[in-house]
Amino acid sequence: MYKLWISGVRRLAVTGSEGFVSSGTGAGAGSGSLEVIVPDAGAAIRWACHGYPNSLAKWHYHPQFEIHLIREGTGQLMAGDGLLPFEPGHVALIGSNLPHNWLSDLMPGERLVNRDVLCHVRPQTIRMLSSAFPETSGFEQVLRRASHALVLSGGSARDVADVLVGMGDHSPSRRVADLITMLSVFEQAPAGESRTVVTPEYNPAVAVGAESGVNAAITYISAHLDDVSLEGAANAASMSVSTFSRFFKRVAGVGFADFVRRLRVGRACRMLICTDMPISRIQRISGYDNASNFNRRFRDETGMTPSAYRKMHAMR
Structure with missing residues (x-):
């Protein structure tokens, strides 16, 4: 059932792309357009925000996993072979090389300045963290579920959203703590506040190119x-x-x-x-x-x- 609610709808001009580099098409493991993400020098975590429409808001994939917050508008999340309505406060964890796109329901001429807040981290970074700190070994299961697009709701979504927004103002070392906090929320989210979008039968190879x-x-x-x-x-x-x-x-x-x-x-x-x-x-x-x-x-x-x-x- 398609249930929507609106919070803080605004009609403003769109912002820039906030430092992402996008290539044309890529063949790799995904089936969307390859997005090449250039991390900050000396940093493993890439944080950004942008509006919609935006040249980066398209069906695409990348090696990094992505924690993504929608702050404005409603629409549909396309991930792999899944389709799920979203609303303000929507939080998702997108797995490595999983094609995805958020399509907003826009009225003619409408633009959303602050729709998206996100961060990217390579899966091997989290695996090294889990190897060094066994206490975080549960993150491996989180990443496996993210390969089918893991979406939070309720208090779990609000907790991740607050941390993700605050991450933009934090130092590099504080961002590491933020990342661990968010992954912990994904790991510990109640069953009623956590779901995957992509079907178990999904095979990325069927749509390569x-x-x-x-x-x-x-x-x-x-x-x-x-x-x-x-x-x-x-x-x-x-x-x-x-x-x-x-x-x-x-x-x-x-x-x-x-x-x-x-x-x-x-x-x-x-x-x-x-x-x-x-x-x-x-x-x-x-x-x-x-x-x-x-x-x-x-x-x-x-x-x-x-x-x-x-x-x-x-x-x-």
Whole structure:
């Protein structure tokens, strides 16, 4: 069920890329676009923040594992073959070479300045830590779970978020302590506050070299969400319709129509909460010409009608 809440929505200009270096495409173990992350001199931990849209916010992978916080907006996390709604306060641990991307539900012209806060560390750094300090041996299991995208909620997510944001102002030695604290939270999180996104059957090898097609399709879908078509997405990815349909389901983990529906409902949710637009107009902007179809699709994702959804959030 697709449940959303909005906190501190802002419409501001986007910031720069905060020191990341991105290559074109990479073949390696992942199946997205390879991101080359250059650490600070003499440091094993790389901390950064950036906004959205951003050239780095695409379907990509890297050798480092990543602790990631979403501070603004709602949308969908794509990781491997998994798809999971996110909201402000979303915290995830992404494993080494696991393709991932956070797609925000944006209204036309909207930009989020402070959406992302993250840090990167190579897995071998944590393994050396565990070797030197047996007390941290549980981190190995955390990294194994991160290979399927480990997401926290509740108090565990808030604890990691507070430490990750504060890390930006800390000295290199303090950042080591911050990292250990965050990994400890991931290790000790209750079962009800910890889940993985990627299915056990996921095989990164099935989509090696797929990054250009995936990113082209996502760009097209995001730009044409109100009148998107399977044919248009296939053309953007330079594939036949039948080939693209099979390709997208294999790589994204859901069919094209289901993916588009989730993005459309996500956009409608934001407009219901953040604007006073009539529901009929929100319906059209979200890509639905028929009110009954819009209500049915919205109810399938949220469990309630658009009017009930707006009323629920108006009372908060």
